[in-house]
Amino acid sequence: MLTPSLAVFAGFALLVWSADRFVIGAAATARNMGVSPLVIGLTIVGFGTSAPEMLISAISAWDENPGVAVGNALGSNITNMGLVLGATALVKPLTVHSGTLQREYPMMFIAMILALALIMDGTLGAMDGILLGAGLCLVMYWMARMGKREQDGLDPMAAEFEAELPPAMSTVKALTWLTIGLVILLLSSRMVVWGAVDIARHFGVSDLIIGLTVIAIGTSLPELAASVVSALKGEHDIAIGNVIGSNIFNILGVLGISGIIFPHAVDPDVLSRDFPVMIGLAIALFAMAYGFRRPGSLSRIEGVLLLAAYVGYLTMLGFATTAQA
Numbered sequence: 001m002l003t004p005s006l007a008v009f010a011g012f013a014l015l016v017w018s019a020d021r022f023v024i025g026a027a028a029t030a031r032n033m034g035v036s037p038l039v040i041g042l043t044i045v046g047f048g049t050s051a052p053e054m055l056i057s058a059i060s061a062w063d064e065n066p067g068v069a070v071g072n073a074l075g076s077n078i079t080n081m082g083l084v085l086g087a088t089a090l091v092k093p094l095t096v097h098s099g100t101l102q103r104e105y106p107m108m109f110i111a112m113i114l115a116l117a118l119i120m121d122g123t124l125g126a127m128d129g130i131l132l133g134a135g136l137c138l139v140m141y142w143m144a145r146m147g148k149r150e151q152d153g154l155d156p157m158a159a160e161f162e163a164e165l166p167p168a169m170s171t172v173k174a175l176t177w178l179t180i181g182l183v184i185l186l187l188s189s190r191m192v193v194w195g196a197v198d199i200a201r202h203f204g205v206s207d208l209i210i211g212l213t214v215i216a217i218g219t220s221l222p223e224l225a226a227s228v229v230s231a232l233k234g235e236h237d238i239a240i241g242n243v244i245g246s247n248i249f250n251i252l253g254v255l256g257i258s259g260i261i262f263p264h265a266v267d268p269d270v271l272s273r274d275f276p277v278m279i280g281l282a283i284a285l286f287a288m289a290y291g292f293r294r295p296g297s298l299s300r301i302e303g304v305l306l307l308a309a310y311v312g313y314l315t316m317l318g319f320a321t322t323a324q325a
Helices: 002-032 037-049 051-062 066-091 099-119 126-149 156-164 171-203 207-232 236-261 268-289 300-324
Strands: 094-096 296-298
Touching: 002 037, 002 051, 002 171, 002 207, 037 051, 037 126, 037 207, 037 236, 051 066, 051 171, 051 207, 051 236, 066 094, 066 171, 066 207, 066 236, 066 268, 066 296, 066 300, 094 236, 099 126, 099 236, 099 268, 126 236, 171 207, 207 236, 207 268, 207 300, 268 296, 268 300
Parallel strands: none
Antiparallel strands: 094 296
């Protein structure tokens, strides 16, 4: 078990580093092309932070381990809302002023309901994947249009994104970092998938459980670090925006890639356990942080509730793993 475990840990470390390099290179390239900071943050940065999940999904599906891909998509979303936002609010209560985020909340729900409707028949097929992928393209187009409308700086998230963009660099250097980041993302994703599947087989648990736990937590570490740092710096809108954007990309992109590459039957637990938990957390987050006729907020008490829900979910998975063994 030593080699697979080292592959997973080393793979996650390389994933975090290479995803950061990829985002820096892509963001700098876009800025050199005259793209506004808000558009870069909503589209390129959002896509880049979900790149590890997407590549792990693609490699898992290619290796005919779809449980890892599906578990990674749903598990990452559950981890983002329960662990990432729960821990962030515990460290620093959040206040949301961005109108852009208030428009993204419904988009996240629409993406989740679309995915649920497509897999209600118990399969994630190629056409389902194409529809989810098309949805991702539409969302990115919508975000870009929305970012252009807000590029005058009226939305507070525009200033926060501008402050977080990497320092100016030449286009050649930016493209170099983008390429290096992408190559290492591919290699490290392969390491994580190989190690995680080997560990799952050793302990006799399903690929789905590994995707929902080990891989989901590992690929959500960048979001956890980014959200806590953003909250401590007073960039509350980015702290929550990172999670909402990542959830949208995970549902549409990660599940879509899995269905296109390797159409497969969906584990019944996904519909009876994981999807309800994900949607339940999304509803709770909406009720807590949306803000009706006032700025939204996420208090420390609400952060504790989100963390408690996440711990409860992990406990449920623990019982499921025991039952499998």
